[in-house]
Amino acid sequence: MPKRFLTIMAVCLAVVAAGCSSSDGGAATTTSDTIATSVTTTTTTTTTTTTVPAFSSEDALTVAYAYFGAYNAGDVDAVVALFAPGATLSGFTPSEWEQLLVWNAAQGTLLSPPECTITGETSGVSVRVNCPHQNLDVLVQAVDGPPVPIRMTLVVAADGIREWMWDFGSPDFNAVGIPFDSWMSENHPEDVEAVGFGNWTTVEEAEQNGILNAQYAAEWATFLEENGCRYGEGC
Numbered sequence: 067m068p069k070r071f072l073t074i075m076a077v078c079l080a081v082v083a084a085g086c087s088s089s090d091g092g093a094a095t096t097t098s099d100t101i102a103t104s105v106t107t108t109t110t111t112t113t114t115t116t117t118v119p120a121f122s123s124e125d126a127l128t129v130a131y132a133y134f135g136a137y138n139a140g141d142v143d144a145v146v147a148l149f150a151p152g153a154t155l156s157g158f159t160p161s162e163w164e165q166l167l168v169w170n171a172a173q174g175t176l177l178s179p180p181e182c183t184i185t186g187e188t189s190g191v192s193v194r195v196n197c198p199h200q201n202l203d204v205l206v207q208a209v210d211g212p213p214v215p216i217r218m219t220l221v222v223a224a225d226g227i228r229e230w231m232w233d234f235g236s237p238d239f240n241a242v243g244i245p246f247d248s249w250m251s252e253n254h255p256e257d258v259e260a261v262g263f264g265n266w267t268t269v270e271e272a273e274q275n276g277i278l279n280a281q282y283a284a285e286w287a288t289f290l291e292e293n294g295c296r297y298g299e300g301c
Contacts, residue, residue, distance in 0.1 A: 120190030126222040130182045130195045133220070133227070140171035150226035163230075165272040169263075172276025173204040173283070178213065185219070192223040201234070203242075204280045208287040209297050211242035239263070245297040249286050257282070 129148055136144035145167055155163045178200040186194035197220065200213035214234050221229035243262070250258050259265055261279040266272040286297075295301035 121192065121222075121224045123184045123187060123193050125224075126184065126193035126195050126220075127182055129222045129227060130180070130197055130220055134177050134180055134197070134199070137167075137170075138176050140174070142167045142171050148227050149230070150223060150228045153227055154229045156229075156231040165266055165269050168269050169266065169272040169276040169279075170203070172273045173280040174207070175204060176202045176207070177216075178202065180218075192221055192228060195220045195222060201239075203239070204276075204283045205242040205246050205286075208283040209242060209290060211297060212237045214239055214241075242297060246283070246286055249289070250282065253289070254282065 133145060133148055136148065142164070146164065153160075158166065180197040180199040182195050182197040184193060185196045197218045199216055199218065201216050202213045205211060206213050214237065216232055216234045219229070219231040220227050247258070247262065250261065257278065261275055261282055266275050289295070290297060293301045
């Protein structure tokens, strides 16, 4: 093979994308090698899936029992923190509910340990919890009166308590409240309107009402004991 042709082939191989031409003895020979390189770019899309744990019945029960713990500790902020924004409060506006919490905390109202059970569930979304218990307000504690049975129902979700409902049975709050009101009218008529459920319009008034209620409850209990009386039965 002619040396000149080998040289031309070597150049063609070195420059693979170029066309090569040669002329030998006046006869033109054109050799064109086109090498097409196809580059495929693969784009890898990484999808990150955030798994939000489903809200379970155990979670709901934890919230319910936390409610009772915070309530009995008189920690109003902790109780409020358990509720979801815009929660439905049976029979109360949000401001009235806060005042009620403050009033009970100020006088030392206690709730008996509940036996909470699951009564309904929207899978992974919310859980309905029923927590029967007894309410021992300051008057019940002072004179060893009958506690008021309460059935509290909560609808709990991942963002907190969404619904709060309650109803109470017999004996109700009047069993001890009415004898106390009669005693107040006879012994402290000037403060009759300063104590008792609902006699407030602000959180500050509710707190002062609760404190005063506790003071007069203790005085009432002492009066009954010293005079050999029992509430509602006279002396």
